[in-house]
Amino acid sequence: MVIIHAAPELGEFLQNLRLGGRRIGFVPTMGALHDGHASLIRCAKRETDVVVLSIFVNPTQFNETADFTNYPKTTDADLNLARSEKVDVVFSPQVADVYGNEMRTEPTDYGSLTAAFEGESRPGHFDGVVSVVRRLFNIVRPDVAFFGEKDLQQLAVIRHLAKLEFPELEIFGCSLIRDDDGLALSSRNTRIPRDQRSHALELYKALLEVAEASKSSGSLQAAIDRNLTRLQRNEHIELEYFAAVDSKNFAVLQSEETSNQSFAIVAAVVAGVRLIDNCRL
Template sequence: MMEIFETKKQLQTHLADLRQAGKKIALVPTMGALHEGHLSLISEAQKVADIVVCSIFVNPTQFNDPKDLEKYPRPIENDIKLLTSAKCDILFMPTVAEMYPADETPWHINLGALDSIWEGEKRPGHFQGVTQVVYKLFMLTLPDVACFGQKDFQQIMVIQKMIDIKQLPVTIHICPIVRSPEGLALSSRNMRLSEADKIKALALYRSLNTIKKGFPQTAIAQLEENAEQVLADEGEITLEYLAICESTTLSPATTIEPGKSYVALLVAWVAGVRLIDNMILS
């Protein structure tokens, strides 16, 4: 039976007992509106820990637009049903007041260029909000492992940097992107796409696969050009950015250096919906 906690004190007391009993704890932080992608994180967490804690908290500090925060879906009854069927052990569901008390200390962490490139550039302050809430959740749950989906690759690199800066004893477990049988990365935003739009959006996956197939033999500039052509050939797709980057810093790569790892990042608009995808290259 899944335990549900709404206060920090209840959660900490419960986890302290489990920790005392030698249980390994995994945290899966979410903002709810759960889908198969989230449930795959629960499944991955169950493989690497004894106890899985899922948090559902729509974090106000990572939203740039108050209207987006207001509109964010909160189907909590369905989320609870999904987590129960996935055999999640603990759900932590705090209020904003619980997570951000009146005497809240201002938060800022030096994330370097990660804070100002790609998603950081498009959403100023977003990653400060993300690190603030994840740090709070880490301090509350003291997890051995935290599971995050590869789909938000930059967010993972940001959280890893925060872990390094704060010297936290947490291991990040990167869980593979869950895709439809055709290759579309699962996202709650896909609900806003018609069936025809979803077929069109498959060009993102084809574009990334074009890079993967040519890497590392083909020059980076050529790989990016080939991938952009795939999107252009599909038509009615607006490319926001596509880049091959060094994995940890996400700085754009111009050449491939031995011993470094690389990722292809892609954001494009299909039928007014902003879709994010990526592919690990090495």
């Protein structure tokens, strides 16, 4: 496994591989790696010849300074996981390597994709996401980039970015990975006190009930309303949103009919930790 910190060095290294006909896969992360990230790496290993894993905590996508400061940094463990999953290249840049001398973001307006839900709850978040992903795509120049379906709206935003600016790049969505008790894996889960974990699991239970109701005609909206009320009344949960959407554009479903693009989505704060989750309907 090669560890590279500077963008020019990475570009030269990968160019030599491209000239040899190798297909480059890219897994961008912010570190604090877990089994969900490992599943992305395995997807990349199956689909491409060379896997580049980036570890870069992007300061421009955090709305709260404290959230950025408290984001877990586990460099040694991250590198050990990367080695065990046989990553070919780890790209671990400094802020200046990605943003240059001026750390700024460009406003991103993809309609409801960037305005609703995460866009509304976290103003400017997608400006930061799109800015850093655009820069990383330009540095790595991958053939395929791999993102998890846990960050479902982010995946849709990045698909749109690629369609507009990187038409030759394939965006590969990998399945959401859950812990044994059903909690969606997240680097933030380590901050949930053990005695509060059951409250976090209420989010997944609500999603499952809506998914089950979607199989019966006329039951979807009633299940959404019922679980929305239940979560709002739970004093341990600060609910931000709970809805059924079309994952292509993140418009709220207007009928009981669903497709393979229909998802129930939720965001909430439990024990001071912001959690998001989703479930296909």
